[in-house]
Structure formats: structure tokens, C-alpha cells
Amino acid sequence: MTDASMQSPETGRHTVSLTASDARTKKRAAAEKRFRAYGITAIATGLFFLIVLFASILSQGIPAFQRTVVSVDFTLTQQQQEQAEGTLFKTKAYSDLFISELNSELAERGISVDFDAAAIERLLGKVGGTIRTFYAENPDKLGEPIEFDLAASSRVDGYFKGRVSRDTLQDSRFLQLSDLDLVDALKEAGIIKQVFNWPFITGADSGVDNPGGAGIGASVVGSFFMMLVVLCLSLPIGVAASIYLEEFAPQNRFTDLIEVNISNLAAVPSIVFGILGLAVFIQFMHLPQSAPLVGGLVLTLMTLPTIIISTRASLKAVPPSIRDAALGVGASKMQAVFHHVLPLAAPGILTGTIIGLAQALGETAPLLLIGMVGFVARGYPDGFLAGFTEPNSAMPAQIYTWAARADVGFYEKAWGGIIILLMFLLTMNIIAIILRRRFERRW
Amino acid sequence: MPIVWLFLIVIAISAVGYVLGRSRALHSAGGDSRNLHSLPTFYGANVALKALIPAFGLLIAWLLLQPLYVNSQVSGMIPDTAIKEGSSRSLVMAEVRRTADGLNNAVSQGLLTEIEAANPNADNAEVTRILKEAGQVVTSDITQPVLLAAQKHRVMNTTGYSIMSVVIILAALAGTGISWWQTHAEYRARNVVEQGVRALLLAAASIAVLTTIGIVLSLVFNTWEFFKLYPASDFFFGTTWAPSFSGRGGASDLGIIPLLWGTFYISLVALLVAVPIGLFAAIYLSEYASPRVRSIAKPLLEVLAGIPTIVYGLFALLTVGPLLLDVFGDGGLGWMKAGTAVMTAGLVMGIMLIPFVSSLSDDIINAVPQAMRDGSYGLGATQSETIRQVVLPAALPGIVGAILLAASRAIGETMIVVLGAGAAARLSLNPFEAMTTVTAKIVSQLTGDADFASPEALVAFALGMTLFILTLGLNIFALYIVRKYREQYE
Numbered sequence: 001m002t003d004a005s006m007q008s009p010e011t012g013r014h015t016v017s018l019t020a021s022d023a024r025t026k027k028r029a030a031a032e033k034r035f036r037a038y039g040i041t042a043i044a045t046g047l048f049f050l051i052v053l054f055a056s057i058l059s060q061g062i063p064a065f066q067r068t069v070v071s072v073d074f075t076l077t078q079q080q081q082e083q084a085e086g087t088l089f090k091t092k093a094y095s096d097l098f099i100s101e102l103n104s105e106l107a108e109r110g111i112s113v114d115f116d117a118a119a120i121e122r123l124l125g126k127v128g129g130t131i132r133t134f135y136a137e138n139p140d141k142l143g144e145p146i147e148f149d150l151a152a153s154s155r156v157d158g159y160f161k162g163r164v165s166r167d168t169l170q171d172s173r174f175l176q177l178s179d180l181d182l183v184d185a186l187k188e189a190g191i192i193k194q195v196f197n198w199p200f201i202t203g204a205d206s207g208v209d210n211p212g213g214a215g216i217g218a219s220v221v222g223s224f225f226m227m228l229v230v231l232c233l234s235l236p237i238g239v240a241a242s243i244y245l246e247e248f249a250p251q252n253r254f255t256d257l258i259e260v261n262i263s264n265l266a267a268v269p270s271i272v273f274g275i276l277g278l279a280v281f282i283q284f285m286h287l288p289q290s291a292p293l294v295g296g297l298v299l300t301l302m303t304l305p306t307i308i309i310s311t312r313a314s315l316k317a318v319p320p321s322i323r324d325a326a327l328g329v330g331a332s333k334m335q336a337v338f339h340h341v342l343p344l345a346a347p348g349i350l351t352g353t354i355i356g357l358a359q360a361l362g363e364t365a366p367l368l369l370i371g372m373v374g375f376v377a378r379g380y381p382d383g384f385l386a387g388f389t390e391p392n393s394a395m396p397a398q399i400y401t402w403a404a405r406a407d408v409g410f411y412e413k414a415w416g417g418i419i420i421l422l423m424f425l426l427t428m429n430i431i432a433i434i435l436r437r438r439f440e441r442r443w
Numbered sequence: 444m445p446i447v448w449l450f451l452i453v454i455a456i457s458a459v460g461y462v463l464g465r466s467r468a469l470h471s472a473g474g475d476s477r478n479l480h481s482l483p484t485f486y487g488a489n490v491a492l493k494a495l496i497p498a499f500g501l502l503i504a505w506l507l508l509q510p511l512y513v514n515s516q517v518s519g520m521i522p523d524t525a526i527k528e529g530s531s532r533s534l535v536m537a538e539v540r541r542t543a544d545g546l547n548n549a550v551s552q553g554l555l556t557e558i559e560a561a562n563p564n565a566d567n568a569e570v571t572r573i574l575k576e577a578g579q580v581v582t583s584d585i586t587q588p589v590l591l592a593a594q595k596h597r598v599m600n601t602t603g604y605s606i607m608s609v610v611i612i613l614a615a616l617a618g619t620g621i622s623w624w625q626t627h628a629e630y631r632a633r634n635v636v637e638q639g640v641r642a643l644l645l646a647a648a649s650i651a652v653l654t655t656i657g658i659v660l661s662l663v664f665n666t667w668e669f670f671k672l673y674p675a676s677d678f679f680f681g682t683t684w685a686p687s688f689s690g691r692g693g694a695s696d697l698g699i700i701p702l703l704w705g706t707f708y709i710s711l712v713a714l715l716v717a718v719p720i721g722l723f724a725a726i727y728l729s730e731y732a733s734p735r736v737r738s739i740a741k742p743l744l745e746v747l748a749g750i751p752t753i754v755y756g757l758f759a760l761l762t763v764g765p766l767l768l769d770v771f772g773d774g775g776l777g778w779m780k781a782g783t784a785v786m787t788a789g790l791v792m793g794i795m796l797i798p799f800v801s802s803l804s805d806d807i808i809n810a811v812p813q814a815m816r817d818g819s820y821g822l823g824a825t826q827s828e829t830i831r832q833v834v835l836p837a838a839l840p841g842i843v844g845a846i847l848l849a850a851s852r853a854i855g856e857t858m859i860v861v862l863g864a865g866a867a868a869r870l871s872l873n874p875f876e877a878m879t880t881v882t883a884k885i886v887s888q889l890t891g892d893a894d895f896a897s898p899e900a901l902v903a904f905a906l907g908m909t910l911f912i913l914t915l916g917l918n919i920f921a922l923y924i925v926r927k928y929r930e931q932y933e
Contacts, residue, residue, distance in 0.1 A: 039727025269855025362751025
């Protein structure tokens with residue numbers, strides 16, 4: 001390949017070998033190798049970042065799916081209840097009963113540890129109140145053994161997950177070093193344990209001082225209503241716009257204007273759509289703040305260009321012979337498009353729509369501006385229609401809210417929320433890929 | 444009547460219209476559809492569309508115009524003396540609307556009767572108490588003019604909506620009736636319906652234009668308001684950013700220069716990460732990689748582009764920031780004071796942009812004709828020499844376009860900088876210091892509790908305008924370069 005070896009037969013049979021390359025060839029070969037190595041390094045770096053990203057999401061997010069509970073078999077007789085209700089400090093009477101039950105369970109297992117009512121309160125909060133409310137609501141459970149799963153405080157939870165350790169713990173009214181001895185003893189007895197954190201998945205957001213009780217359920221519902229709005233608006237509008245542009249639009253200034261607008265809107269930063277939503281939907285139209293309806297409208301405008309671009313691509317992929325055949329047997333232009341082209345393009349359109357929805361689901365910046373962040377979503381909406389107009393949060397906004405809070409306990413929740421968000425995105429993308437694989441036709 | 448019901452009623456009317464139109468057409472053709480001009484469904488659709496379109500058009504227009512009309516009427520009721528010092532008419536009007544909402548809630552919860560709610564001589568303190576009980580946030584005391592205006596507001600809205608319901612149902616019925624009456628066997632229903640559908644398609648396509656108009660108008664109006672309160676020259680050339688908080692008085696310094704500097708600095712760091720990695724990855728994938736490697740590595744890299752930016756923001760705040768702080772912070776080199784810095788945000792944003800640069804460049808490198816490579820190989824060049832001296836120069840305009848598009852993404856990126864870059868506006872060269880960007884300040888100025896009429900909130904619109912123009916300019920420039928290049932080889 002190189003000129004040195006080509007010349008060798010005539011000139012330098014003694015000095016230049018055919019098999020060994022000369023210095024210049026070596027240099028060029030080395031440069032070639034180096035260049036290749038740069039490419040491999042670049043890809044490896046990119047993949048390395050991807051791995052680091054997922055490793056940190058998983059390692060820090062998975063603990064959010066576990067919570068620490070103290071489970072105690074507890075029996076309350078009618079008589080005991082009457083006695084407790086007769087005392088002056090009713091909840092204290094219940095906690096005393098609970099503590100004696102706990103003591104007897106520990107003694108049964110042959111473990112002895114000193115603790116007082118204050119320590120129990122630091123570990124579990126107001127136990128007495130919880131028990132009292134339970135029996136007040138379920139009087140028929142009196143006398144039966146009930147297994148109580150009581151959520152441990154956020155710091156005890158942190159001790160189990162390694163966030164709090166004996167070395168770093170400072171005695172405070174939240175947790176004292178001596179309490180950890182009790183925790184260890186309870187752990188040995190199998191009374192305190194880690195279980196799957198259902199309340200995180202089904203629950204609503206808590207206040208700023210209670211990271212343990214925060215759940216993502218309400219914001220998943222908020223996101224669901226938003227996506228419903230996006231789907232119901234952007235799919236018909238996007239498909240209609242694409243059909244017009246691809247099949248009917250005459251070559252004129254207005255068509256050009258629409259085309260330029262669509263390609264520009266696809267590149268406008270998402271925060272600008274947030275400003276639009278704030279100014280038009282909230283300031284001008286006085287729609288309710290933080291409502292999934294407004295979020296859905298803003299995200300619809302944002303996803304439209306994506307959907308239009310992919311829909312046009314799949315309409316374009318339907319060969320003109322299909323249209324010609326339909327027109328040839330007497331269909332009108334409209335019938336040719338709606339009866340023949342559109343059904344053939346449907347898988348592609350659906351795929352594009354799902355990908356657009358996935359994009360919209362993860363979008364955060366516009367939601368910040370329409371007020372989805374200041375709002376603490378403490379509960380589920382009251383009904384289907386209220387779901388659109390009642391203030392709620394959405395998954396990414398909820399994650400941001402948690403990330404912005406001062407308590408470290410919320411960071412774990414934020415990572416956990418990200419895992420859930422990514423699982424939704426993954427599912428949507430897999431559905432899109434399956435649709436594409438199964439139904440897309442190559443002509 | 445809730446709008447949802449109105450909506451359903453109109454749809455029901457049009458469904459009935461469909462059946463009626465279809466049967467009337469068939470009837471006039473003597474039950475034989477071959478005597479009709481169009482298929483029977485077109486006659487049905489004709490009636491249904493003529494019921495739906497005018498009614499919904501009217502509904503949308505009414506919903507948009509009624510608040511404007513009511514506001515202008517009610518706003519005239521408030522005397523200038525009722526507007527307190529430091530307040531404005533729009534703030535008082537917001538109070539009026541809140542009070543009107545409160546009255547509505549109180550009536551629906553049964554705390555007030557209709558008559559009490561409309562009583563102009565009601566005791567202000569008593570009304571305030573009832574509204575609070577109904578869960579409405581109102582200021583400590585409702586003044587007499589506000590209460591009167593709120594009552595008027597409420598009455599006008601209620602009557603407005605009842606008139607609207609009647610008018611819209613009438614419109615739907617009229618549309619159905621007229622088109623039903625027009626229906627006969629010779630009626631060219633298909634042509635009419637297809638014209639209507641075509642108009643609907645055009646309307647859908649025009650939404651893109653409307654969106655752009657909406658963006659531009661909302662930015663321009665509010666920016667104009669801002670410049671009435673704050674001199675434009677101080678905004679564009681001011682070198683300090685120090686807004687005073689939530690209308691506590693005191694002049695704010697709202698210079699954009701430190702924000703622009705932060706934006707450009709972070710974007711520069713991001714591009715320094717993304718461009719080499721993305722470009723080399725694209726070169727390797729398109730020129731060297733076997734189809735197998737390519738089919739695995741390319742989608743994996745593109746996963747980076749599909750991850751929501753909030754994830755990157757959290758990654759910057761909680762993983763990359765502390766990591767950099769360990770190396771460059773007080774424990775290490777001592778350059779960095781906190782985890783949030785230009786470097787943190789820039790690095791993470793760079794990771795996000797890698798697939799953006801790589802897939803665009805990949806397309807462009809693939810578009811370079813094979814004949815050019817073959818020519819170069821034929822002259823004895825190695826593969827890397829061919830890439831460096833033939834392929835890249837040919838693809839250069841496209842690659843520059845791709846980099847510009849990536850830059851415009853970096854400038855408009857919000858979540859990573861909100862979480863990763865810090866909140867202090869600084870003019871500094873140290874990449875380990877916290878700085879802030881245009882987008883981060885838009886978020887912080889609009890999510891606080893400042894009222895929308897203050898310069899501290901309105902400045903966000905001026906920032907948004909700047910951002911919009913910057914990114915739009917970059918995009919147009921990038922597309923221009925890409926288009927110009929493409930024509931050369933096609």
C-alpha cells in the first residue's frame with residue numbers, strides 16, 4: 001500500500017525489506033492506530049458515563065423502596081381498653097401497654113435491654129395514639145392478636161441504610177446513641193426489620209419535616225392526567241396537521257410559514273413554553289395554577305412538533321402507488337388519505353406519539369413555571385374530572401421538589417422517584433419498539 | 444352548568460343530527476342509496492359537522508372573550524381612591540377575582556345563600572370570615588369597593604355562562620336544523636364535508652403558527668411592561684444581578700451580563716466535553732465500527748439523550764458535585780467551595796449532549812459520498828488520513844451546524860443548571876465557582892411569591908425574550924449552514 005514497499009523491487013532490495021515496514025510507514029500505521037483508539041476511547045467514555053449514571057441512580061434509589069418497620073404482635077382485651085380509656089393520659093396508657101408487650105417479646109427471646117417510653121417515642125413516634133385510633137376504628141379486633149407494623153423514624157431508617165452511623169450520630173431529641181442499642185437488640189430479636197415500601201409507591205407527598213412518609217403515588221396520578229390531556233390533544237391535532245402538510249398543502253407562503261414554525265418550535269427551549277403557559281393559560285385565561293390541565297396544555301404545544309415530524313415521516317413512507325390505486329377506483333383525495341394512507345401509516349404514527357409522550361412525561365422546566373413546584377400534593381384528586389383541574393404535582397416536578405428540600409432523607413426519595421419515572425419511560429419506549437418491529441411495513 | 448355537560452350535550456345533538464341527516468337523505472332517495480349524490484354517511488356527517496363546528500367555535504371564542512369583557516366592566520367600578528399606595532389596578536382586580544371565587548365557594552358549600560352573597564350592604568368583616576371558612580385565601584379585610592366589584596363580577600360571570608350555554612345549544616340545534624332541511628338526494632354532501640374536513644386540517648396545522656405568535660406576544664408584552672419599569676440600558680449592560688426580594692422595596696440591580704456570562708461559560712464547558720467525545724464516537728461508529736458494534740453502541744449512546752433532564756440535574760447535584768468537591772475542594776486541591784459550580788453543571792450537560800453531537804455528526808459523515816473515500820484510498824491514504832483530510836473537511840459545515848444546534852440546546856437547558864450550577868450571579872473566570880444562567884434565573888424569578896407586576900418578576904420575560912432570540916438565531920444559523928452544505932452533494 002505504501003510507496004516504500006512498491007519501489008523496493010527495483011531500487012533497494014538490500015536495504016528495504018518487503019516484510020518489515022520502514023519508519024514512515026510505521027509512523028503512519030501508528031497514527032492510524034491512535035486515531036482508532038481515540039474513537040474507541042470516545043465511545044467507551046460515553047458508555048462509561050451511562051454506566052456511572054445508572055449505577056448512581058440504582059445504588060441511591062433502591063433504598064427508597066425499603067422501609068424499616070417494627071412489627072409487634074399485640075393483643076388488647078376489652079378490659080384493657082376500658083382501663084386505658086379511663087385514665088387521664090389515654091395515649092400514654094396505650095404506649096405503656098405496648099412497651100410491656102415489647103418487653104415480654106424481648107424477654108421471650110432472651111434479650112435484655114433497657115429502654116424507656118421516650119426512647120420508643122424517638123424510634124416510632126406516638127405509638128399510643130396510633131394504637132388507640134386503630135382500636136377506636138376497629139372495635140371488633142379487640143381480644144384478637146394483631147400484628148402491628150409501625151414505621152420507624154427517618155433516622156432509624158437511615159441507620160439501617162447506612163446513612164446514619166454510630167460514629168456520626170450526635171445525641172439529639174430525634175435520636176440518641178443509646179437508642180441504637182435498643183435498635184440492635186430489636187433487630188436481633190427480629191422485631192425491627194426492613195420491608196418493601198408500598199407507601200412510597202402509593203402515597204402522597206408529606207411535609208418538609210417528614211421524609212419517611214413521602215410517596216410518589218399522587219404525582220404519578222398527576223402525570224397520568226397530564227399525559228391524558230397531551231394524548232387527547234396532540235395526537236388528533238398532530239395527525240391532522242401532518243395530513244394537511246403532507247397531502248393537501250398547496251405550495252404557497254402560508255405553507256412555508258407553517259413548516260418554518262414547526263421546525264423552529266421543535267428547537268425552542270422548554271422553559272420558553274413554560275413562560276407561554278404562564279402568560280397565556282394562567283395570567284390571561286385564569287386557568288387554575290398547578291393543575292394537570294394547564295401542564296397538559298403546555299406539554300401538548302411542546303410535543304406537537306415532535307409528533308408532526310414523525311407522523312409526516314410515516315405518511316411519506318406510504319408509497320404513492322397506494323394513493324394512485326385508491327384514486328383510480330374513484331375514491332376522492334380525502335377518502336384515499338383517510339381510508340388507505342392513514343391506516344398504513346398508523347403504526348409509525350403511534351410509535352412517534354408514544355416517544356413524544358415519553359418526552360413530555362420527563363419534562364420538568366415548563367412545569368416549574370406553571371406552579372407545580374410550590375404545591376405539596378398531599379392527596380389524590382377527588383374524582384376523574386377534578387383530576388384535571390385540582391392542583392397536583394407531576395413526577396418530575398415532585399422529584400425536583402424533593403431534590404430542593406434541605407433534609408437529606410428526601411434525596412433518597414428523589415432517586416427512588418427517578419427509578420419509577422425511568423421505568424415508565426422504559427415501558428413506553430419498549431412498547432414503541434415492539435409496535436415498530438411488529439407492524440411497520442417496508443415497501 | 445359545567446362546561447363538560449355543555450360539551451356532552453353538543454356532541455349528543457350532533458350525534459342525533461348524524462342519524463337524522465342520514466335517514467332524511469335515504470328517505471328522499473326512496474330508500475335506495477344508489478340515487479344519492481354521495482354515500483349516506485356523508486349526509487350524516489354533513490349535519491353532524493354543521494352542528495359541532497359553529498357551536499365549538501362559539502364556545503372557545505366566548506370562553507376567551509367573556510373574562511376580558513367582565514374584567515373591563517368590573518375594573519371600571521373601582522375608583523382610583525380604592526387603589527392603595529404601592530398597589531396597582533391589576534392587583535386589586537386579582538383580589539376581586541379571588542373574592543368572587545370565594546363567594547362562589549361559600550354559596551356552593553351552603554355557608555351563604557344567593558341573596559346574602561349578592562347583598563351590597565353586607566358586613567365586610569363578616570364576609571371575610573365566611574370566605575376564610577370556605578377555604579378561600581383572601582387578604583385580612585375586604586374593602587367595600589372590592590366586595591361590590593366581586594359581587595358584580597360574580598353576577599356577570601354567572602349570567603354570562605348561562606347565556607353562553609343557551610346560545611351554544613341553540614347554535615348546535617340551528618346548525619342541525621338548517622343542514623337537515625338542506626339535505627336531499629341531489630345535495631353534494633361529500634364535497635361539502637370534504638371541504639369542511641380540509642378546513643379543520645388547515646386549522647390544526649395553523650396551531651404551530653398560533654403557538655409561535657403566542658410565545659412572541661407573551662414575551663413582547665411583558666418585556667415591554669418590564670422596560671417601562673426598568674431602563675433597558677441597565678438591563679442589557681448592567682454587570683450586577685441583585686434583585687430585591689418580593690417587593691420589600693429597595694432598588695434591584697437587574698443586569699443581564701453576569702447571567703449571559705454564566706450561560707456561555709457553562710455551555711462552553713459542556714461543548715468542550717460533548718464535542719470531542721461525540722465527534723470521535725461518530726467517526727468511529729460510521730467509519731470503523733462493524734455493523735454489530737454499531738448496532739449495540741449507537742442505541743446505547745442514544746439512551747443518554749432519552750433520559751429526562753431532571754435526572755441529569757439530580758446526578759449533577761448529588762453525584763458529580765460531591766465527587767468534584769472531593770477532588771478539587773478543600774480536602775483536595777482547594778479550588779472549589781461547594782458542589783454546585785460551573786464545572787459540575789457543564790460536565791453533566793456535556794454528557795447529555797454527547798448523543799446529540801454524535802448522532803447528528805454520524806448522519807452527516809454518512810452523507811459524504813463513498814466515491815470520495817474510494818478516491819482517497821486509491822491514492823494510497825490510510826483510513827485515518829482519509830477521514831482527516833477528505834471526509835471531515837467535506838462534512839465540516841454539517842458538523843459545525845450540529846455543534847451550533849448542541850450549543851443552542853446547552854443555552855436553553857434548565858434543570859441541570861437550576862440544580863447543579865448554583866444561584867449566585869458572578870462574573871468570574873474560575874470554573875469551580877458557582878454561577879448562574881438565564882434559564883435558572885427565569886425559574887427563580889417566576890416561582891417566588893413576587894407579584895407579576897413587579898420588575899423582579901417581569902424581568903423573567905425579558906430574560907426569556909433574550910433566550911428565545913439567542914436560541915432561535917443559533918438554530919436558524921445552524922440550519923442555514925446544514926442546508927447549504929447538503930446541496931453540494933445531492
